[in-house]
Amino acid sequence: MSAVSPTDTAALAAPPARPTLARTFWAMMAREVRVMRKNFVSTFTRVIAQPLLFVFVFAYVLPKIGTGGAMFAQQGSGPTFSTILVPGMVASSIVMQGIMAAIFPLMMELTWQRSITDRALAPVPVPLLGVQKIIAAATQAFVAGLLVFPAVLFIHAEGQGPSVHIDDWPLFLLMMVTGSLLSGAGGLLLGTLIDPQKSQVLFTIVLLPMTMLGCVYYPWAAMDGIRWLQIATLANPMVYLSEGLRAALTPQVEHMPFWAYGSVLVLGTAVVIWWATRTFTKRVLT
């Protein structure tokens, strides 16, 4: 290299900087947007592939060949399977994408070269950096949840279209927002508790059971024939999001009462955000 000595010019002359917590916070969000824009194709593919495939198989292929999930649909005037599926798919997308959006960057930032230092030295308290990461992941989760709608509304076999109508907008937004925040915070929590190198385990023992048993493909009430499972799945946060979205999107399908899913989601989100910022701070500061 042939470095010019900075004396020649003025390395120390710079426009005045006025950092405030809000400005720094927004600058960090702007960074996330820039990164997302750069990785648009891969992010978009990751987000849309799962709902697209599920809807294709469950709302198109299975009804066409006349088996499987069509069980709710085949009984006369009951809701079509895609109607059952819409809230579940939105919930599953939010949870999966929220967790992944939080964990993937941490795998680079907390291991190897600890590139988290780049932002840990920005003039904000470290817990606020954790909150920023949660909100960034939650934003991705929210968008991922919304992207499910075009997929499920348009891909289905004849006569198998979902009957979805948002009657209760505030409830719908509350579910979308708390669900997204809970997933982002959950991702940050898992990513800071688990050794990132062992995150494969996370997918098999956390994410897979969570989605398979998250009341995505059936309402919670439909499990009353398998009482032990019905009770066991109450430990799965995704159940409450699926049920809450069911209440907001397809109130005609049986769902939990608001006091149950509402309190778990709102309180759970608050607790997990608090917990995740603590574990994050402990990982960043040594």
Next chain:
Amino acid sequence: MTPPSPGPAIRTVDLRKTYSSPRGDVHAVRGVDLEVAPGEFFGLLGPNGAGKSTTIGMLTTLVVPTGGTAEVCGFDVVRRPVEVKRRIGMVSQNNTLDNDLSAFENLEFRGRYFGLSARDARRRADQLLEMFNLTDRRKGKPLEMSGGQAKRLMICRALVHRPEVLFLDEPTAGLDPQTRVNLWEVLRGLQREGQTILLTTHYMEEAEALCDRVAVVDHGEVLAEGTVAGLTETAGADTVITVVYDGPVPDTVRTLRDRDGVGKVEVNGEQVRVFAHSPDGLLGELVAAGSAAGVGVTDASQLRPSLETVFLTLTGREYRE
């Protein structure tokens, strides 16, 4: 940014860091007192594992002290970390650049994190890239850069917001000699502009070449502190002559310690080490003493007073890089 704070740029009092582990506590830093004045180029010199990086980690708020206090620009690093972070720039040993962003964007966003408007941040980024000859790497990813380029980009990143204190942790470790010398020029230039700099290094010659003052550290403690000239005049006033024989050290050698101008004589197996103010002719005498006693010399060295002899005098150990 803010006017330079009165008082020292850095002050630590009995600063400590102990890491607890199942195999017992590790005392990385055990009671370090430092004071660095604004505009000073200060060096923490010591071998790997001496506690330098832990110390710099505490001063930059990323490592939480377990004892003592540290202030940067008058702000306590534990109680007021945000105020400290606003006033410092840090070049860490690892490549901690943001790999999701290009070289230019790394600087742009750093500027924005520190409150520059998007336009000012972009202008500042281009200005720094040009200044550090990185313009042709503008769109490059940090991972695709050479070690020297990445290090220069990290220095740019640390300077974006005009920090009052610049911290550099082993800035030239792993760089080739030419790149290292060029980086020294860059750092000297910054100092001429009045930048306060704290640098850690395990290279003696780096500390001698750059620093106004040096603290020699080992095992988490400061062994000596002062200007390089001052340290070599006091603690390391002696030239150190080391001779290794191929047999036991001749007894005649021990009598040298009574000679004027000789500080001490250390015998260790087949090796003798003589600390002397006036070393003229001593090396020849040591060789001759060997021949007289019928033992040959397998190795001989004479170190002029330097930080290396300071270290040797203070610890009795060879400096290990």
